[in-house]
Every structure is written in C-alpha cells, then in structure tokens.
Amino acid sequence: MCFHALSNRSRGGPGCRGTALAFAKASGVKKSLPLWFGAVIPSMLVGHAAGYALSGRPLIDARHGWFASALENSSVALIALCAILVACALLYAGFFKQTRIERSLAQLWPRLAIAQIALFAAAESAEGLHLTPAGILTQIATALCAAYLLSLFSRLLQSCIAGTDEAERYLQRLLQEVAAFVCRESAPRSVTLFASAGHSRFQRPPPFA
DSSP: OHHHHHHHHTTTOOOHHHHHHHHHHHHTOOOOOOGGGGGHHHHHHHHHHHHHHHHTOOOOSGGGTTHHHHHHHHHHHHHHHHHHHHHHHHHHTTSSOOOGGGGOHHHHHHHHHHHHHHHHHHHHHHTTOOOOHHHHHHHHHHHHHHHHHHHHHHHHHHHHHHTHHHHHHHHHHHHSOOOOOOOOOOOOHHHHHHHHHOGGGGOOOOOOO
C-alpha cells in the first residue's frame, strides 16, 4: 500500500504516512515501536566489546561464542532498516520515480551500458589506466544482466501496485469493525394487539347447531 500511496502522491492522493496510520487504526495497533529499538542490540554489543578491550580481558572464549554472530546479524538488520527508511524517504520526496524504461529490456540495456562504460572510463582514468576491449565487453555483459533483473523487478513492482487497491479494500473489510444499523418498520396495530392479548382471545366461536 505504501508504494501505491507514493505513486498517487503526484496526483494529489494521500501519502504513505496517511495510509500507514489508517492501516494501523484498522489493525488495532495502539502504538508503533520507536526507531531506536533497532540500534539497541548492536550498540550494546559494541559497548560490551569496548568494555572488555579497555579492561584488558579477552573476548574470545567459549562463553562469548555467540558474540560474533549476534553482532553481525544485528548490524545487518540495522543497515537494512536504515536502507529501507532512506529509500522510503527518497520515494516520498519524489527523488526517484518508476518509468516505462525500467520495464523494457530493449530500452534499459543501452542506457545502462552507456552509463556504466562512461563511469568505468572515469574510474580507469582516475587510476591512471586506459580502457580495454575486455573491460568494455564486461561492462556491456553486466549491464545486460542488471537490466534483465531490473526489468523483472519493475514488472513485479507494477503488478503489486496494481493489486494494492483490492488488497487494501480486503484488509479494511477484514480488520475494521463495522456497526450495522438495521431500520425496522413499525408493525401494524392489529399485529401488536394480537401479540399483546394472545391468540386465545381471537378464537372463532363454534358454529350453531
């Protein structure tokens, strides 16, 4: 839903923040977790290592076998979270936008290859080297692979955005509590008297012999 709101922002639609708040209200979420929670574990591990280093105690022993994997996984998770936030901020600000070129391999490959060759030439000249045919062919091949993967991702993203409306309506129907008010018509007076007096009062008398 966030990508759909970002795409609708240029047309005056609601932003990603409004959609996220609406979804949080619909799902019953009282309060979101603060962002600094993601930095608690890696910061604690770095402080733990710094404390051991300042005190001169070794950190490599049997009791700290979990330390390296925990530090690596928590750091990777924090970096991924920061990357997602930066990408959302750039999309929300309109710095990047999706075009039809990303979905077409024939249009994307030449542009990507030319840009890569120009950037590769600048890097080689900064290092004091010269372009070689092998390097140019390598850049063209990698541009083809990157263009193919990017076109697949762009088509998948477009399909997700196209199906966002239906998914949003389904989630709203599933998570929201709807109060239904049923209008009832007043019953006729004869039915009301029959219900209050009972059916024994309105029995037909027996016929005369």
